[in-house]
Each structure stands twice: as structure tokens, then as C-alpha cells.
Amino acid sequence: MKHLYTVTFLLFFSVFCSSCDELTGGDTGASLIDKTSDLIGGLDSVSAGERKYLLNGSVSNGGNSGHYFRLKFKLPEEESLSFYFFSSRSLDSGMKYFFERVNGSVFLTISLNGLEDRTELVEFKEVDTVDVAIDIHNDHTDAHMLVWDYNGARGDYEECSFDGGCLYNTEDFAFDVWIGVGRANGLFWGFEGDKSLIELLEGPKDAISNV
Amino acid sequence: MLSQMFKFNFFLLILFFSLNSYALKYSDVEVSAAGDFLYEHGINKDSSATDKLIMRGVELSIYAPVDDRFNGVLTAAAHDENGETVVELHELYMSSFSLIPRSNIRVGQYFLSVGRLGRSHQHDWVFTRAPKFYRSFFGDEGLIDSGAEYSYMLPTDNIYNLIVGVTSGYKYGHSHTEGSKPKVPTHYARFSRFFEFSSTSGLDIGLSYLGRTDSQENDLKLAGIDLTAKWRKGRMTEYLLQSELWYKNELDISNELKEQVGMYVFNEFGLSVQNSFGLRLDAFKDLSKRNALTNRISNNISYGTLVQHTFTSSEFLKVRSTIAHEFDREEGLTTSKDTRATVQMIFILGSHPAHDF
Numbered sequence: 001m002k003h004l005y006t007v008t009f010l011l012f013f014s015v016f017c018s019s020c021d022e023l024t025g026g027d028t029g030a031s032l033i034d035k036t037s038d039l040i041g042g043l044d045s046v047s048a049g050e051r052k053y054l055l056n057g058s059v060s061n062g063g064n065s066g067h068y069f070r071l072k073f074k075l076p077e078e079e080s081l082s083f084y085f086f087s088s089r090s091l092d093s094g095m096k097y098f099f100e101r102v103n104g105s106v107f108l109t110i111s112l113n114g115l116e117d118r119t120e121l122v123e124f125k126e127v128d129t130v131d132v133a134i135d136i137h138n139d140h141t142d143a144h145m146l147v148w149d150y151n152g153a154r155g156d157y158e159e160c161s162f163d164g165g166c167l168y169n170t171e172d173f174a175f176d177v178w179i180g181v182g183r184a185n186g187l188f189w190g191f192e193g194d195k196s197l198i199e200l201l202e203g204p205k206d207a208i209s210n211v
Numbered sequence: 212m213l214s215q216m217f218k219f220n221f222f223l224l225i226l227f228f229s230l231n232s233y234a235l236k237y238s239d240v241e242v243s244a245a246g247d248f249l250y251e252h253g254i255n256k257d258s259s260a261t262d263k264l265i266m267r268g269v270e271l272s273i274y275a276p277v278d279d280r281f282n283g284v285l286t287a288a289a290h291d292e293n294g295e296t297v298v299e300l301h302e303l304y305m306s307s308f309s310l311i312p313r314s315n316i317r318v319g320q321y322f323l324s325v326g327r328l329g330r331s332h333q334h335d336w337v338f339t340r341a342p343k344f345y346r347s348f349f350g351d352e353g354l355i356d357s358g359a360e361y362s363y364m365l366p367t368d369n370i371y372n373l374i375v376g377v378t379s380g381y382k383y384g385h386s387h388t389e390g391s392k393p394k395v396p397t398h399y400a401r402f403s404r405f406f407e408f409s410s411t412s413g414l415d416i417g418l419s420y421l422g423r424t425d426s427q428e429n430d431l432k433l434a435g436i437d438l439t440a441k442w443r444k445g446r447m448t449e450y451l452l453q454s455e456l457w458y459k460n461e462l463d464i465s466n467e468l469k470e471q472v473g474m475y476v477f478n479e480f481g482l483s484v485q486n487s488f489g490l491r492l493d494a495f496k497d498l499s500k501r502n503a504l505t506n507r508i509s510n511n512i513s514y515g516t517l518v519q520h521t522f523t524s525s526e527f528l529k530v531r532s533t534i535a536h537e538f539d540r541e542e543g544l545t546t547s548k549d550t551r552a553t554v555q556m557i558f559i560l561g562s563h564p565a566h567d568f
Contacts, residue, residue, distance in 0.1 A: 046504050058503045061469060063347030063459065064385045088465070089506065113427060140350060140384030141425075157295065171387050180391030182427040185463040188503045206547050210259060211292075211387075 041072070041201030045190070048091045054190040059086055059138075059204045061187050066137040066207030069189070070150060072200040075101045075130050081193035085136050085204075086143075086184035091192065094184040095145065099130060106130055108168065112143060112184060117177045119161075119168050123149045129199065132167065135207045142181050145170045146209055156209035171211070240275040243561035247334040251553040254534075260551040265291045267555075270301065270332060274564060281307045284321075286332075301332075301355060313364045320357040324374045325399050325419040326455050327437040329353040330567060337453060337479060339533050339555045342493035343513050344473020348433065348459055350384035354421075356397055370405040380423045383431075395424035405568065411443035415568050428464040433457060439568065448487070451479040470498040479521075489519040502542065511541040527563075531555040 038045050044056040059067050065086075073081060080100035087094030098109040106124040110117055124130050131151060137144040147168040148154050155165020161172040170178050189204060247268045253260035267290065274284040286302035304319025324330050326349075328341060333352045341351065358378030365371040380397035382390035403417035421433040435457035442450045456474040463469070475493035482488055495513040502509045517535035524530070533555070538548040 044504055054503055056503055058501055058509060060347070060497055060500065063344075063471065064350055065347065088467075089503075093465075139386060141382045141386035141390045142388045144387055174388045178388070180388070180426060182391065182425060183429065185427075185429065185465070185467065187499075187501060206257075206259070210261075 038195075040195050041198040043201050045195075048089065048190055049192075051194070052091050052190060052192045053195060054089060054091065054188055055201060055203075057189065057204050058187040059189070061086060061138060061185070064137075064140050066135065066209075067204035068206060068208045069134045069136070069203030070132070070200065071097075071134065072129060072131040072150065072198075073099075074128055074197045074199065075099060075106060075124075076128075076197075077101050077104065079194070079197065081191060081197060083189070083191045085134075085189045086138050087186040087188050087190065089188055091188070091190045094186045094189075095136060095143065097134070097147075108147065110145060110147075110168070110170070112178075113182050115178055115181045117168075117170075117173060121147075121149075121167055123152060123167065131200075133208070134203075135209045135211075137207060137209075137211060138183050141183075142174070142178065143170070143183050144211060146211070154208070156211050240273065241562045241564070243272045243559055243563045245270045245272070245332070245334045245557065245559045245563070247555070247557050249339060249553055249555040251551050254550040254552060255548055257547060258549045258551050260549070260553075266296070267291060268333060270334065272302075272564070277305060280309050281305050284319075311363075313366060315362040316359070318359045320355060321360070323354040323356060323376060323378065323397070323399055323421070324360060324362070325354070325401055325421050325433075326417070326435050326457070327439055327453060328455070329419075334557050335566060337451065338477060338489065338491055338517065338519060339531055339553050340535065342473065342475040342491070342495070342515055343537055344457065344471070344493065344495035345455070345475070347471070347495070348384075348457055348473065354384060354397075356380065356382065358397070370407070372401075372403045372405070374401045374403075375399070380425070383423060383425070391426040393423055393425050394428055395422065395430075397421065397423040408442070411445075412441060413568060414438070414440040430462045432460045434460075441568070444481075445484075447481045447484045448479070449481045451477070451481075451487075451489075453477045453479075468499060472496050472498060475515075485523050487521045487523070489517075489521065491515070491517045491519075500541075509541055510543065511539070513537065513539045527559045529555075529557045531557070 040053055045053040048054040059065060071083060080098065083097040084091040085095045096111045100107050104126045106121040108119055108121055133148045133150045135146040146156055146166055148166050153165050157165060158171050160166040161169045248266045250264040251260040252262050268288055270286055270288045272286045277283045283305045284302055287298060288301040289296050289298045300320065302321045304317045304321045306315055306317035308315050310316055322329060328336060328345060329349060356378035358376060360374060360376035362374045376399050378397045380393035399421040401417050401419045403415060406414040417437045419435045422431060424430045435455055437455040440452040441448055454476045459471045461469045473495040475491055477489060477491040479487050479489035493515040497511055500509040500511050515537040517533050519531055519533040522530045533553045536550045539546045
């Protein structure tokens with residue numbers, strides 16, 4: 001029993017210590033980036049088709065997976081950008097977030113597995129730059145998506161779409177819009193549109209909400 | 212006259228309540244409430260600990276024989292979800308040990324009998340929080356669904372037990388919705404063997420399988436092995452070893468295969484009847500995660516470790532203090548860290564059904 005204590009302690013202590021350093025990744029070979037990569041919004045990217053860009057970073061998927069993303073971009077009148085999350089390498093599946101500006105107003109259309117919902121992001125009316133924080137919980141049964149003004153409130157409770165705690169919470173429409181929407185299958189993220197509009201991108205990181 | 216009627220009605224009322232109390236007292240109805248609250252404090256800046264005292268859950272259980280063949284169980288639970296208390300039905304089932312020899316049948320809503328943690332309620336777990344892989348595969352509390360389960364103890368000298376079950380599969384694990392009709396409902400099995408070392412010590416090993424194909428034709432398969440060994444001396448558990456290893460495989464409609472594997476090993480040493488010291492090591496690897504830009508398999512792993520002290524005031528009250536550290540590594544970099552200290556208090560009011568080994 002005495003030796004068991006010692007061996008167990010050493011095992012656990014080594015695990016504690018092994019997370020303290022920051023390795024370069026140079027020895028893994030996995031951090032090699034394609035020579036055709038392009039920096040967009042601070043992230044490496046590669047082309048995924050005409051005006052489509054696959055962004056660096058892949059999500060954990062296959063279980064209860066939650067990730068955070070930040071999107072900051074200019075959106076002039078009559079312009080639009082589409083972002084894809086939990087998607088394939090060709091960005092033809094998963095969640096699609098379609099931002100467009102019409103008569104000064106910014107509209108967001110979220111679609112997944114054939115279902116979609118459109119909402120106006122009134123916070124960005126007549127504002128040049130859209131800056132949103134997004135949590136996507138690709139839950140076991142159905143995906144749960146939240147959108148916030150990056151500089152605004154970060155509520156994640158039910159009804160936050162209506163009382164200002166968030167810009168959009170799919171849970172608030174779970175029984176009329178997103179009925180049986182299911183999950184997204186992919187591992188990747190990217191966008192489609194004019195890359196010169198992108199100012200800053202972050203993700204996929206750990207979800208900031210616990211819902 | 213009015214006065215007489217009032218007295219008579221009052222008498223009937225007293226008689227009614229007395230008979231009801233009498234009936235409840237002598238009808239083997241057992242009622243219990245389990246409270247589970249915890250304070251968690253983030254030690255590093257990236258920790259997602261809430262830094263506040265939360266009422267994680269309270270569970271009200273009622274169980275009793277319905278008649279000479281069937282038992283009934285009702286468990287309602289209230290959880291803290293982002294500051295709101297949400298009440299939900301955990302379990303509602305009837306079961307019978309006497310319909311078929313060596314068998315137990317249950318029908319209703321219940322925790323699915325797979326693995327080790329999955330077969331017990333969260334407040335009965337030997338640590339406060341499940342490992343990361345377990346939360347990802349099964350949710351924070353394990354799987355609850357409605358269906359039917361059959362358990363059979365094999366007629367052999369050694370103790371073998373087989374459990375098979377089918378549940379609706381509309382929902383799976385963590386969900387905020389009512390789900391949708393699956394292509395193949397959730398089906399599962401656990402085959403286990405118990406080795407009895409002495410009248411107080413033993414080892415239980417089980418093999419589990421679970422499958423489901425959801426409405427989007429994601430074909431999920433899980434296979435796991437769980438092991439629980441206890442050495443007891445009198446009322447004290449001198450040493451507890453508990454471990455689970457799970458492999459998850461999900462094939463989607465485009466034939467893309469996702470594979471993940473996770474495990475934990477938990478050791479607990481009894482220092483006295485009231486004090487025990489525990490250590491857990493867990494690991495989680497996504498075998499199919501790819502680098503977006505190179506399309507190569509991403510070198511990734513998540514580790515977790517914890518040390519804990521449990522003070523057992525009595526079988527009805529426990530206070531558990533834990534320091535836990537989880538971190539993710541990908542492509543040679545530490546991508547996230549979460550170190551947190553937690554104090555958990557669990558109490559049980561009333562009678563509580565016997566636990567599994």
C-alpha cells in the first residue's frame with residue numbers, strides 16, 4: 001500500500017507538470033501549414049472554392065461539443081457574408097450564418113439541416129462594423145446556438161433573445177422554428193464572401209456559455 | 212344542529228387524515244430527498260468554474276411495492292441551470308423481480324444501465340464531476356430515456372449478469388428539445404461478472420454496448436469496459452478502484468467516421484471510517500480530428516486529474532473537497548487549461564435505496 005501511494009502520486013504529479021509548458025508543435029508535423037495559406041482576420045486560411053475560405057482550427061465533434069467564435073467584419077450596404085461552422089472541408093454542410101445589410105439594417109439568417117430563421121440585429125443598424133460573439137453547442141440531440149454583440153450583454157438564459165441578454169438564442173425558438181433540427185456533422189469552419197471585409201476572427205475556442 | 216354537523220365533519224376529517232397517515236406509515240412507501248450543492252472556484256484565469264455556491268441538484272424519490280409483483284419508483288429532480296431552478300422528471304418506472312426467475316424487468320423512464328457512472332445518480336458518484344470524455348459522450352449526468360430493460364442473472368456458479376434494453380431514442384444525453392424520431396432507437400447491453408473476494412470485498416467487471424441512429428442518420432456506437440473493486444474492513448472501505456474505458460464511433464450520412472476514446476482511473480484510500488483520500492486520472496482523445504489546413508490527423512489529447520478528500524459524517528452526509536485540473540493539448544500546444552477547487556456537500560433525508568456494489 002505504501003508503494004501504491006508513491007507510484008500514484010508520481011503519476012498524477014507528472015500529469016500536472018506536463019501541461020505547464022508551451023511546446024512549439026514543430027516536432028509533431030501536424031502544425032505544417034499549406035504553402036498556399038492566406039492570413040484572414042488574423043487566422044491562416046486556405047481556399048475552399050470560389051470566394052470560399054477554410055479557416056484554421058477544427059472543432060471537437062462527435063459528442064456534446066461546444067465552441068466559441070468571434071466574427072468582426074465590415075458590412076457595407078447590399079453586401080453579404082456567409083460563415084460556416086461544424087462544416088465539411090468544402091463548406092457545404094453544418095451551420096450557415098448569413099449576414100446581409102439591407103437599407104442600413106443588418107439581418108442574420110441561421111440555417112442548419114434544412115431549417116432556418118432570420119432575425120434583425122438592431123444593434124448594428126447604421127453601424128459599419130459588425131462584431132459578434134457566437135457559441136455553438138453541438139449537443140447530443142439538437143444543436144443550440146447563441147449570438148451576442150461582442151461588446152454587449154452575454155446572457156445565455158431562455159428568453160434572452162427578447163429581453164436583450166443576447167441577440168439570438170435558438171432555445172427561445174426550440175418549439176416553433178428549430179423542431180428536431182439535429183446536429184451538425186463537420187469539423188471545420190470558414191466563410192464565403194469578400195475577404196477584405198474581415199477585420200478579426202477567433203475560434204474555435206471553448207464555449208463561453210454553459211448551457 | 213349546525214354545531215353537530217360541524218363536529219361530525221370535523222370528526223370525519225380527522226379520521227380521514229389519521230387513516231391516510233396510518234396507510235402511508237404501514238404501506239412500505241419510502242420517501243427520500245437528496246441535496247447536492249457545491250462551491251467551485253477557478254484557480255487559473257481560463258477556468259469556467261462559476262465561483263459561486265450553486266444548488267446543483269435536489270432529488271426527491273418515492274419508491275414502494277405497488278403490489279405483490281411490482282415495484283414503483285418516482286424520482287423528480289430540480290437542477291440549477293444558469294441561476295434558474297429547473298424541475299424535471301428523472302425516473303418513473305415500475306419493475307418486477309418476480310415475473311421471471313432470476314430476472315428484473317423495468318419499464319418507464321430511467322437511467323440506462325451502461326458503464327459504472329451511468330448506473331447511479333450523480334449525487335451517489337464517488338467524485339464530484341465526471342471526466343471530460345464522459346461529459347462529452349453521455350452528458351453531465353448520464354443517459355436518461357424511456358423504454359424497457361431486462362436484467363438476467365445467469366444460472367451458473369459464478370455470478371454473471373446480463374442487461375439488455377431498448378429506449379425511445381428521441382433524445383440522447385444533453386438536450387434542450389424534445390428531439391425527433393430516430394432511425395434506430397437507443398439499444399444497449401451490459402454483461403458483467405462479479406468476483407467475490409470475501410463477504411465485504413469484491414470486483415465487478417462489465418462490458419457495455421450502446422447504439423442509436425438519429426433522424427439525420429448519424430449512426431452512433433459506444434463500447435466500454437468498467438471495473439469496480441472494493442476492499443472493506445468493517446464499515447470502512449480501505450481501498451476503492453473504479454475505472455471506465457469507452458470507445459465511441461459515429462458514422463454520418465456522408466460516410467465520414469468520427470472516433471473518440473476516453474478513460475479514467477479513480478483510486479480512493481480509506482484513512483478512517485469518516486475520511487478518505489481519492490485520486491483520479493483521465494484522458495480523452497479524438498482519433499478523427501483533423502487539421503483544417505493540412506487535412507492531416509491532428510495530434511490531440513485531453514488530460515484531467517484530481518485529488519479529493521471526502522469527509523463522511525454518516526451515510527446520510529458527505530463533504531468532499533477537490534482540486535481538479537483539466538487541460539487540452541493539440542498540435543503540441545496546450546490549448547486550454549481549467550484548474551478549479553470545489554467543495555461539495557451531499558445530504559440525504561429519509562431512507563435511500565441500497566446502492567449497487
